[in-house]
Amino acid sequence: IEHERIPPRTPNMNAHIEAFHRLLEEECLGRVAFDSYEEAYQAVMEYMKFYNERRIHSSILDLPPHEFYKKAQTESLIIKEVRV
Known part of the structure:
Protein backbone atom coordinates (compact mmCIF):
# COMPACT_ATOMS: atom_id res chain seq x y z
CA ILE A 1 0.00 0.00 0.00
CA GLU A 2 1.29 3.40 -0.93
CA HIS A 3 0.15 6.40 1.10
CA GLU A 4 -0.87 9.24 -1.17
CA ARG A 5 -1.84 12.78 -0.24
CA ILE A 6 -3.96 15.19 -2.22
CA PRO A 7 -3.65 18.99 -2.18
CA PRO A 8 -5.64 20.78 0.54
CA ARG A 9 -9.21 21.85 -0.32
CA THR A 10 -9.51 19.50 -3.30
CA PRO A 11 -12.02 16.81 -2.18
CA ASN A 12 -12.98 16.08 -5.80
CA MET A 13 -9.55 14.48 -6.24
CA ASN A 14 -10.48 11.96 -3.57
CA ALA A 15 -14.16 11.51 -4.41
CA HIS A 16 -14.43 7.79 -3.63
CA ILE A 17 -13.21 8.07 -0.05
CA GLU A 18 -15.19 11.28 0.48
CA ALA A 19 -18.34 9.42 -0.62
CA PHE A 20 -17.50 6.56 1.73
CA ASP A 35 -21.17 6.30 25.29
CA SER A 36 -17.58 5.24 24.70
CA TYR A 37 -14.85 4.94 22.12
CA SER A 59 -21.38 0.69 -9.70
CA ILE A 60 -20.30 -2.97 -9.37
CA LEU A 61 -23.34 -4.76 -10.79
CA ASP A 62 -25.46 -4.32 -7.64
CA LEU A 63 -23.25 -6.70 -5.72
CA PRO A 64 -21.46 -6.32 -2.39
CA PRO A 65 -17.70 -5.75 -2.88
CA HIS A 66 -16.79 -9.14 -1.39
CA GLU A 67 -19.09 -10.99 -3.80
CA PHE A 68 -17.97 -8.87 -6.77
CA TYR A 69 -14.32 -9.62 -5.99
CA LYS A 70 -15.00 -13.39 -5.82
CA LYS A 71 -16.90 -13.32 -9.13
CA ALA A 72 -14.20 -11.22 -10.81
CA GLN A 73 -11.65 -13.93 -10.02
CA THR A 74 -13.51 -16.45 -12.22
CA GLU A 75 -15.56 -14.35 -14.67
CA SER A 76 -14.99 -11.41 -16.96
CA LEU A 77 -17.23 -8.72 -15.52
CA ILE A 78 -18.12 -5.46 -17.18
CA ILE A 79 -18.87 -2.69 -14.72
CA LYS A 80 -20.61 0.61 -15.25
CA GLU A 81 -18.45 3.61 -15.96
CA VAL A 82 -17.95 5.74 -12.87
CA ARG A 83 -17.22 9.42 -13.43
CA VAL A 84 -15.37 11.31 -10.75
Whole structure:
Protein backbone atom coordinates (compact mmCIF):
# COMPACT_ATOMS: atom_id res chain seq x y z
CA ILE A 1 0.00 0.00 0.00
CA GLU A 2 1.29 3.40 -0.93
CA HIS A 3 0.15 6.40 1.10
CA GLU A 4 -0.87 9.24 -1.17
CA ARG A 5 -1.84 12.78 -0.24
CA ILE A 6 -3.96 15.19 -2.22
CA PRO A 7 -3.65 18.99 -2.18
CA PRO A 8 -5.64 20.78 0.54
CA ARG A 9 -9.21 21.85 -0.32
CA THR A 10 -9.51 19.50 -3.30
CA PRO A 11 -12.02 16.81 -2.18
CA ASN A 12 -12.98 16.08 -5.80
CA MET A 13 -9.55 14.48 -6.24
CA ASN A 14 -10.48 11.96 -3.57
CA ALA A 15 -14.16 11.51 -4.41
CA HIS A 16 -14.43 7.79 -3.63
CA ILE A 17 -13.21 8.07 -0.05
CA GLU A 18 -15.19 11.28 0.48
CA ALA A 19 -18.34 9.42 -0.62
CA PHE A 20 -17.50 6.56 1.73
CA HIS A 21 -17.02 8.99 4.63
CA ARG A 22 -20.44 10.49 3.90
CA LEU A 23 -22.04 7.04 3.94
CA LEU A 24 -20.24 6.07 7.13
CA GLU A 25 -21.54 9.22 8.82
CA GLU A 26 -25.12 8.88 7.51
CA GLU A 27 -25.58 5.12 7.84
CA CYS A 28 -23.56 4.43 10.98
CA LEU A 29 -22.13 7.21 13.10
CA GLY A 30 -24.94 9.76 12.75
CA ARG A 31 -27.64 7.41 14.02
CA VAL A 32 -26.37 6.76 17.55
CA ALA A 33 -24.88 8.75 20.41
CA PHE A 34 -22.07 6.51 21.60
CA ASP A 35 -21.17 6.30 25.29
CA SER A 36 -17.58 5.24 24.70
CA TYR A 37 -14.85 4.94 22.12
CA GLU A 38 -15.22 1.15 22.28
CA GLU A 39 -18.91 1.35 21.32
CA ALA A 40 -18.13 3.61 18.37
CA TYR A 41 -15.24 1.38 17.29
CA GLN A 42 -17.47 -1.71 17.42
CA ALA A 43 -20.20 0.05 15.40
CA VAL A 44 -17.68 1.08 12.73
CA MET A 45 -16.29 -2.46 12.53
CA GLU A 46 -19.80 -3.88 12.11
CA TYR A 47 -20.60 -1.27 9.46
CA MET A 48 -17.40 -2.07 7.56
CA LYS A 49 -18.36 -5.75 7.52
CA PHE A 50 -21.87 -4.86 6.31
CA TYR A 51 -20.49 -2.43 3.68
CA ASN A 52 -18.09 -5.00 2.23
CA GLU A 53 -20.12 -8.19 2.57
CA ARG A 54 -23.83 -7.31 2.30
CA ARG A 55 -24.45 -3.73 1.08
CA ILE A 56 -25.04 -3.65 -2.66
CA HIS A 57 -23.13 -1.14 -4.79
CA SER A 58 -24.72 0.05 -8.00
CA SER A 59 -21.38 0.69 -9.70
CA ILE A 60 -20.30 -2.97 -9.37
CA LEU A 61 -23.34 -4.76 -10.79
CA ASP A 62 -25.46 -4.32 -7.64
CA LEU A 63 -23.25 -6.70 -5.72
CA PRO A 64 -21.46 -6.32 -2.39
CA PRO A 65 -17.70 -5.75 -2.88
CA HIS A 66 -16.79 -9.14 -1.39
CA GLU A 67 -19.09 -10.99 -3.80
CA PHE A 68 -17.97 -8.87 -6.77
CA TYR A 69 -14.32 -9.62 -5.99
CA LYS A 70 -15.00 -13.39 -5.82
CA LYS A 71 -16.90 -13.32 -9.13
CA ALA A 72 -14.20 -11.22 -10.81
CA GLN A 73 -11.65 -13.93 -10.02
CA THR A 74 -13.51 -16.45 -12.22
CA GLU A 75 -15.56 -14.35 -14.67
CA SER A 76 -14.99 -11.41 -16.96
CA LEU A 77 -17.23 -8.72 -15.52
CA ILE A 78 -18.12 -5.46 -17.18
CA ILE A 79 -18.87 -2.69 -14.72
CA LYS A 80 -20.61 0.61 -15.25
CA GLU A 81 -18.45 3.61 -15.96
CA VAL A 82 -17.95 5.74 -12.87
CA ARG A 83 -17.22 9.42 -13.43
CA VAL A 84 -15.37 11.31 -10.75
